[in-house]
Every structure is written in structure tokens, then in C-alpha cells.
Amino acid sequence: MAEFSTVLGTANFDQRRITVITSRIRGRLDKLFVRNPQQYVLEWLGRIAIIAVIVMNAVIGFFMEYQAQRSMEELKKLTIVPARVLREGKLSEVPSEELVPGDIIFIEGGDMVTADARVIKSTQLQTDESALSTESSDIFLLNDKS
Numbered sequence: 001m002a003e004f005s006t007v008l009g010t011a012n013f014d015q016r017r018i019t020v021i022t023s024r025i026r027g028r029l030d031k032l033f034v035r036n037p038q039q040y041v042l043e044w045l046g047r048i049a050i051i052a053v054i055v056m057n058a059v060i061g062f063f064m065e066y067q068a069q070r071s072m073e074e075l076k077k078l079t080i081v082p083a084r085v086l087r088e089g090k091l092s093e094v095p096s097e098e099l100v101p102g103d104i105i106f107i108e109g110g111d112m113v114t115a116d117a118r119v120i121k122s123t124q125l126q127t128d129e130s131a132l133s134t135e136s137s138d139i140f141l142l143n144d145k146s
Contacts, residue, residue: 081114 096114
């Protein structure tokens with residue numbers, strides 16, 4: 001009989017232990033899923049606020065990127081350097097990208113030369129080649145005699 005009572009006592013102890021563990025699990029699950037309504041509303045307001053900030057950040061970033069792109073396009077238009085060219089016996093201004101071999105370019109003081117060219121005739125022609133070489137002073141160019 002003693003053996004039987006100890007077996008029953010052990011079974012009873014295990015059942016109490018399982019009951020305690022299950023009740024603790026239920027309590028924690030209740031805390032997770034059954035909340036105070038105010039706390040629930042505050043949590044959702046916080047989530048909505050975070051989402052709103054992220055969306056605003058994306059919208060502002062998009063418009064700033066769009067504006068920067070437009071500004072870059074406008075700056076590219078400003079960097080097109082016109083060249084004065086003699087074509088078909090007439091002096092005209094064309095974008096430097098449209099220069100072809102054989103064009104005769106007219107250059108005055110302050111003009112930029114945006115293409116390879118041979119100097120046919122010049123009077124006191126000086127160039128600033130500091131961007132291309134280590135020369136810090138202007139270089140005097142002479143007429144091409146070939």
C-alpha cells in the first residue's frame with residue numbers, strides 16, 4: 001500500500017505542477033492579447049506616426065531628387081559652348097558638339113576652344129593649358145606653317 005500512495009502522491013504533485021505552469025502561460029498570453037484599450041490605442045497611434053514619418057521622408061526625398069535632376073539638366077544646357085564657324089562661306093554659331101573636321105573656327109579673346117584645331121592665322125595668341133598640364137602661365141602659340 002505504501003507504494004501505491006507514493007505513486008498517487010507523485011501523480012498528484014505532477015498534476016499540480018502542470019496546472020501552475022499552464023495558468024502562468026495563460027496569464028502571459030492574456031497580457032499579450034487582452035490589453036488595456038488606452039494602451040492599445042496608444043500603440044496604434046505610435047505605429048501610425050512612425051509610418052507617417054517614413055512616408056513624409058520618402059516624399060520629400062523624391063521631390064528633392066527630382067529638383068536636383070532638373071537643376072543638373074539646366075546646368076548641362078548652360079555648359080554647351082557655341083563655336084563661330086565658317087561653313088559654306090558664311091560665319092555662323094553652332095554648338096561645339098557639331099564641329100566636324102574641316103571647319104574653320106574663329107576665336108576671340110576669352111573664347112573656349114572645345115575641339116582639336118590647327119591655328120592658321122593668329123595675332124598674339126595665348127592659351128591657358130593649366131588644366132591639361134602643369135604649366136602655370138599662359139603659352140604663346142604661333143601660326144601653323146604647314
